[in-house]
Amino acid sequence: MTKFEKGIGYIMLKGKAFKFGDSISTDLIVPGRLAHLRSNIPELAKHVLEDADPTFAKRVQKGDFVVGGNNFGLGSSREHAPLVIKVAGVSAVLVKSVARIFFRNAINVGLPVLVCDTDAINDGDELEVDLKAGKIRDITNGKVLEFAPIPETMLRILDEGGLVPYIKKYKDFVITTKSS
Numbered sequence: 001m002t003k004f005e006k007g008i009g010y011i012m013l014k015g016k017a018f019k020f021g022d023s024i025s026t027d028l029i030v031p032g033r034l035a036h037l038r039s040n041i042p043e044l045a046k047h048v049l050e051d052a053d054p055t056f057a058k059r060v061q062k063g064d065f066v067v068g069g070n071n072f073g074l075g076s077s078r079e080h081a082p083l084v085i086k087v088a089g090v091s092a093v094l095v096k097s098v099a100r101i102f103f104r105n106a107i108n109v110g111l112p113v114l115v116c117d118t119d120a121i122n123d124g125d126e127l128e129v130d131l132k133a134g135k136i137r138d139i140t141n142g143k144v145l146e147f148a149p150i151p152e153t154m155l156r157i158l159d160e161g162g163l164v165p166y167i168k169k170y171k172d173f174v175i176t177t178k179s180s
Contacts, residue, residue: 011112011158013091015063019123020052021066022069028052029073029081038080045087062089065129067121072113073102076164077099082106082113092129093146094118107154110162116147120176131155 025157028051030044037044049056049066072095073081082105085093092112096119106113112131121127125140134149150158161164 013129016126017067019067025075026078026081045084048084048088066093073099080103083109086111108163114147
């Protein structure tokens with residue numbers, strides 16, 4: 001379940017965790033051998049992360065989370081990598097650390113990437129994420145994890161589904177505040 005309250009930068013996310021390890025590269029997310037599918041994102045999404053977990057794309061449900069370790073998204077600047085994760089139904093990526101270009105590409109396509117200590121999250125745990133408060137509640141084990149709250153600018157971009165939809169709607173990259 002994903003709940004969007006437009007205009008106030010508030011997003012609650014809920015789903016199941018799919019746990020991956022360290023150093024999940026863009027090549028593991030979108031293998032180069034599938035480059036011929038780049039113009040067909042829904043078809044490419046059917047293969048997301050298949051080199052890391054061949055069953056992931058068939059099991060992931062809308063709203064679920066990819067949970068990684070250190071250095072998630074390393075490698076090439078393949079902007080398709082975060083996009084196919086999102087198209088597969090993932091609502092956010094939770095990691096210990098992330099490659100800068102993957103992080104930026106993810107925000108641009110409307111996919112939150114949250115940096116937190118993912119050790120306490122197990123594969124299959126049910127999670128609830130409050131992007132504004134910077135909290136992840138693991139419903140399965142009762143633990144609450146924290147991450148740096150997402151700046152309002154990024155929340156508004158995420159709220160619109162990414163940078164392009166944001167600019168199309170507002171015709172500019174001007175972030176307005178509640179009082180505007």
